[in-house]
Amino acid sequence: MKRLVALTAILLLAATGCSGTDDNEGESGGKVELTYWSWAPNMDKVAEVWNAAHPDIHVTVNKQDGGDPAVTKLLTAIKAGSGAPDVMQAEYQKIPTLVAANAIADIAKEAGSLKSKFPDSAWNSVTLGQSAVYGVPQDSGPMMFFYRADIFQQLNLQAPTTWEQYADVARKVHAANPKQYLGTFSANDPGWFSGLSQQAGASWWGVKGDAWSVNIDDANTRKVAQYWGGLVQEGAVLNTPMYTPEWNAALNDGTQVGWLGAVWGPGVLSGSAPATKGKWKAALLPQWDAAKPANGNWGGSATSVTTQTKHRKQAAQFAGWLNTDPAALKALAQTANVYPAATDATATALTTPPAFFAEQTDFYALAAQAAKATNPFTYGPNVNVAYNAYNDAFGKAAESRQAAAFTAALGTMQTTTLDDLKKAGFKTA
Amino acid sequence: MSTTRGNGASPAATVILLLGAAYCLVPVLWVLVASSKSLDELFSTFTFAPSTHLLDNLAELSAYRDGLYWRWMANTALYAGVGALASTLVSAMAGFALAKYEFPGKKSVFNLVLSGVLVPGVILAIPQYLLLAEAGLTNTYWSVLLPSVISPYGIYLCRIFAAAAVPSEVLEAARIDGAGDWRSFARVALPMMRSGLVTVFLFQFVAIWNNFMLPYIMLGDDHLYPITVGLNGLLNQGANQPAMYTSVITGSLVSIVPLIALFLTLQRYWRVDLAAGAVKA
Numbered sequence: 001m002k003r004l005v006a007l008t009a010i011l012l013l014a015a016t017g018c019s020g021t022d023d024n025e026g027e028s029g030g031k032v033e034l035t036y037w038s039w040a041p042n043m044d045k046v047a048e049v050w051n052a053a054h055p056d057i058h059v060t061v062n063k064q065d066g067g068d069p070a071v072t073k074l075l076t077a078i079k080a081g082s083g084a085p086d087v088m089q090a091e092y093q094k095i096p097t098l099v100a101a102n103a104i105a106d107i108a109k110e111a112g113s114l115k116s117k118f119p120d121s122a123w124n125s126v127t128l129g130q131s132a133v134y135g136v137p138q139d140s141g142p143m144m145f146f147y148r149a150d151i152f153q154q155l156n157l158q159a160p161t162t163w164e165q166y167a168d169v170a171r172k173v174h175a176a177n178p179k180q181y182l183g184t185f186s187a188n189d190p191g192w193f194s195g196l197s198q199q200a201g202a203s204w205w206g207v208k209g210d211a212w213s214v215n216i217d218d219a220n221t222r223k224v225a226q227y228w229g230g231l232v233q234e235g236a237v238l239n240t241p242m243y244t245p246e247w248n249a250a251l252n253d254g255t256q257v258g259w260l261g262a263v264w265g266p267g268v269l270s271g272s273a274p275a276t277k278g279k280w281k282a283a284l285l286p287q288w289d290a291a292k293p294a295n296g297n298w299g300g301s302a303t304s305v306t307t308q309t310k311h312r313k314q315a316a317q318f319a320g321w322l323n324t325d326p327a328a329l330k331a332l333a334q335t336a337n338v339y340p341a342a343t344d345a346t347a348t349a350l351t352t353p354p355a356f357f358a359e360q361t362d363f364y365a366l367a368a369q370a371a372k373a374t375n376p377f378t379y380g381p382n383v384n385v386a387y388n389a390y391n392d393a394f395g396k397a398a399e400s401r402q403a404a405a406f407t408a409a410l411g412t413m414q415t416t417t418l419d420d421l422k423k424a425g426f427k428t429a
Numbered sequence: 430m431s432t433t434r435g436n437g438a439s440p441a442a443t444v445i446l447l448l449g450a451a452y453c454l455v456p457v458l459w460v461l462v463a464s465s466k467s468l469d470e471l472f473s474t475f476t477f478a479p480s481t482h483l484l485d486n487l488a489e490l491s492a493y494r495d496g497l498y499w500r501w502m503a504n505t506a507l508y509a510g511v512g513a514l515a516s517t518l519v520s521a522m523a524g525f526a527l528a529k530y531e532f533p534g535k536k537s538v539f540n541l542v543l544s545g546v547l548v549p550g551v552i553l554a555i556p557q558y559l560l561l562a563e564a565g566l567t568n569t570y571w572s573v574l575l576p577s578v579i580s581p582y583g584i585y586l587c588r589i590f591a592a593a594a595v596p597s598e599v600l601e602a603a604r605i606d607g608a609g610d611w612r613s614f615a616r617v618a619l620p621m622m623r624s625g626l627v628t629v630f631l632f633q634f635v636a637i638w639n640n641f642m643l644p645y646i647m648l649g650d651d652h653l654y655p656i657t658v659g660l661n662g663l664l665n666q667g668a669n670q671p672a673m674y675t676s677v678i679t680g681s682l683v684s685i686v687p688l689i690a691l692f693l694t695l696q697r698y699w700r701v702d703l704a705a706g707a708v709k710a
C-alpha cells in the first residue's frame with residue numbers, strides 16, 4: 001500500500017513539474033524556448049542555423065506527419081488548452097480553418113512589414129485579404145508540367161503549351177502505344193485539381209464583408225472538369241489516382257509519360273522513379289489562353305504562430321527570419337528541400353537545378369515564371385469538407401468514365417461545401 | 430477423440446487450413462521479399478522475386494536522422510514492456526480483489542469493468558488526451574504509459590483466473606498464519622496465478638506494441654514516438670516529398686522480430702495455462 005501511495009505522489013510531482021517549467025520559462029528575460037512543428041525534412045538543421053545566431057531564443061523542431069495529421073493534432077491541442085507548439089507550419093489551404101478555430105495568431109504587428117518580400121498571391125494566402133497576418137509565407141508550389149523527353153523525342157512530339165495541345169499529345173502518345181498515357185486524372189488529389197482550377201481563374205471561396213461564398217461550381221472550374229471528363233471518356237488519359245504503387249510503377253516503366261506536378265516534383269520523381277533520372281524535362285503548365293499565361297498552386301505553406309504560445313514576439317521573429325533571411329532561405333531550399341515563397345529566393349538560394357533535373361539549367365527560372373503568373377485563390381474554413389467531397393464525387397465520376405459525371409461531381413462538391421458552411425454557423429452570401 | 434494421426438484428417442479441412450496459413454503468411458513473405466529490394470526495383474520487378482539490398486536498406490533505415498528508428502524501437506519496448514508489466518500487476522490486484530473479497534458494490538464494479546471490455550480503446554484516445562492535457566502530461570512518456578496501465582480485459586481475465594487458480598482455503602490458511610492482505614496477495618496468490626498472468630502480459634504487450642491511435646494523438650515530439658507512429662510518419666512526408674517506401678518496409682520487418690521472439694519464448698507458459706485450465710474444468 002505504501003508503495004502505491006509513493007507511486008501516486010511521484011506521478012503528481014511529474015505532472016506539476018511539467019506544467020511548472022512551461023509556465024515560467026523565459027518570463028524573467030532568460031532564454032526563451034520555442035517548439036516548431038514542421039514536416040519539411042531536415043527542418044531541425046535549418047533551426048540550428050537560427051539557434052547558433054540567437055543564443056537567447058532556442059527553437060526545437062518536432063517533425064510531424066505531412067499535411068492533415070499535424071493540423072488535426074494542433075486543433076486537438078488548442079481545444080485541450082495545452083500541448084500546442086509555439087510555431088506551426090500551416091498549409092495555405094488550412095489557414096482559414098485554423099483561424100476559425102482560433103488556433104493561429106494575428107502577427108500583423110510583428111511581421112506586417114514583410115509584405116514586400118513575397119509575391120501577392122502568397123501574401124494574400126496568409127492575410128485572407130484582410131489586414132490581419134496569420135503567418136509568414138514559407139514555401140509555394142507553382143504547378144509545372146514534367147514529361148519524358150526521351151519518349152517525346154522518339155514520337156517526335158513537342159511539349160504542349162496549351163491544353164488543346166496537351167489533349168492532342170495525349171491522344172498521340174496513347175495511339176503510338178496503347179499502354180502509354182500522357183497523364184492521369186487523379187480523384188485522390190483535390191489539391192491538384194484545385195491548382196488546375198486556380199489556373200483557369202477559379203477561386204473556390206470568397207469573403208464578402210463577414211459572409212463566405214462558395215464558387216466551386218463556377219464556369220472556370222466547370223471548364224477544367226469538362227476538359228478532364230472528356231479526356232477520360234475518350235480514353236486519352238488514365239482515370240487512376242496518383243501516389244499509388246501502380247502509379248509509381250507506371251512512372252518507372254515509362255507507361256506514364258508525363259505528370260502535371262508542381263515545383264517540388266523532382267523530389268517525388270526521385271523517390272517514385274529513381275531509375276528514370278535524366279530522362280525528364282520540366283515545362284510550364286499548358287495554358288488555356290497562350291496570350292494570357294496563368295498558373296495555379298499545388299501545396300505551399302506558411303510559418304504561423306499559435307495562439308497558445310507565451311512568446312508571440314519571439315515566435316514571430318523566428319517565423320520572419322526563417323522565410324526572409326538569406327541564410328535561412330538558402331538552408332530552406334538546399335537542406336529542407338522546399339521552394340521558398342520569398343521573391344528573392346530564386347536569385348540567392350536556387351542557383352542550381354534540383355539533382356533529378358541536373359541538366360535543365362533553367363529549372364528555377366521556369367519555376368519563378370510559373371510562380372509569378374499564379375492566380376489569386378481564396379480558401380475557406382471548410383477546405384477538408386470540400387476536399388473529401390472531391391474524393392467521393394470525382395472518385396465515382398472517374399470510375400464511370402463519363403464526361404457528364406465530372407461536371408455533376410462539381411455540383412455535388414458545391415452543395416456539400418455550402419451546406420456544411422451553413423451548418424457550422426458561418427454567414428454565407 | 431477418435432482422430433488418428435495421418436489418415437484421419439479430411440482433405441477439405443487440410444486445404445482450408447493451408448489456405449488460411451497462406452492468407453496469414455503471404456503478407457509476411459511479401460514484407461520479407463520487398464525489404465530486400467532497392468527503391469527502383471520495388472515498383473518494377475516481380476513482386477515475389479527477392480533481391481540483394483536488404484543490408485543497404487537496413488543501413489539506410491539506421492542512418493535516417495541519426496538512428497531515430499532505433500530510438501523508436503527502444504520507445505516501443507519501453508511502452509510495451511513497462512506498460513504491460515504495470516498493467517498486469519494492476520489487473521492481477523483488481524482481478525484478485527474482485528474474485529476473493531466480498532464488498533458492497535462488487536457486482537457493479539465488475540459489470541463496469543465488463544462493459545469497459547466492450548469499448549474500443551480508439552474511442553477513448555481523445556478524452557484521454559483532454560484529461561492528460563489538463564495535467565500537462567501530453568507529449569511525454571507518461572501520456573502513453575498511463576492509459577495503457579488499465580486494461581478491462583486484463584482485469585476480467587485475472588478475476589476468472591484468480592477464482593479458478595487460487596483456492597479460498599489456501600488464503601484462509603495464510604490469514605490464520607498471520608499474513609496481511611498485501612502479503613497473502615503477493616506471496617500466495619500471485620505465484621499461483623503466474624501462468625494466467627503471462628497470458629495477460631502477452632495480450633497487453635502486443636496490444637501496446639500495435640497501438641497506434643493513442644501515441645499518435647498524445648505525442649508531438651518524434652523522439653518519443655513508438656515504431657507504429659514513426660513508420661506512419663515516414664510514409665506521410667507530405668505530397669512534395671518522396672515517401673520512404675523501402676525504409677518503411679524494412680522497418681516493418683525489423684519491428685516484428687521482437688514480437689516473434691517474445692511469442693516463441695513465452696508460448697510454453699501459454700500452453701501450460703491452457704492445459705491447467707483443461708484439467709481444472
